[in-house]
Amino acid sequence: MIVQHKFVEFMPDIIEDGFLYISLDYGTVIHNCACGCGSEVNTPLSPTGWKMTYNGEAVTLKPSVGNWSFDCKSHYWIIEGRIEWASTWSDDRIKKIRKIENSERNEFYENKKTILTGIETSKKQDLEEPILKKKWWLWRLLS
Numbered sequence: 001m002i003v004q005h006k007f008v009e010f011m012p013d014i015i016e017d018g019f020l021y022i023s024l025d026y027g028t029v030i031h032n033c034a035c036g037c038g039s040e041v042n043t044p045l046s047p048t049g050w051k052m053t054y055n056g057e058a059v060t061l062k063p064s065v066g067n068w069s070f071d072c073k074s075h076y077w078i079i080e081g082r083i084e085w086a087s088t089w090s091d092d093r094i095k096k097i098r099k100i101e102n103s104e105r106n107e108f109y110e111n112k113k114t115i116l117t118g119i120e121t122s123k124k125q126d127l128e129e130p131i132l133k134k135k136w137w138l139w140r141l142l143s
Contacts, residue, residue, distance in 0.1 A: 001083040035074040
């Protein structure tokens with residue numbers, strides 16, 4: 001099965017079968033489930049979620065799309081505009097993968113938070129040093 005892509009700012013009210021609607025402004029790709037069940041699939045683009053590549057002609061979405069919450073439980077890849085079906089996963093495997101993904105996501109954002117806090121503290125110290133030097137100089141002058 002081939003899917004076409006449409007770059008949009010806002011998602012349309014009606015999602016057509018066979019199309020990927022891509023909003024870079026809102027970091028998401030939406031399409032109807034490839035199995036034909038009619039369910040709308042939202043794949044948010046993020047450092048810990050899906051990544052989308054566009055080669056000038058077609059779109060690839062990684063990792064695979066696993067519609068575990070839908071009745072169909074379809075599982076497929078979107079590679080250069082083609083749907084490539086993947087194996088069906090058991091409920092136990094889905095639970096394990098979700099647990100791993102949640103753990104990786106939490107670790108990513110916790111590390112990012114720690115790094116940003118360290119940068120903010122470093123910037124604060126960089127700003128405070130000249131102020132302290134100026135105060136020291138003024139205190140020495142007035143003493």
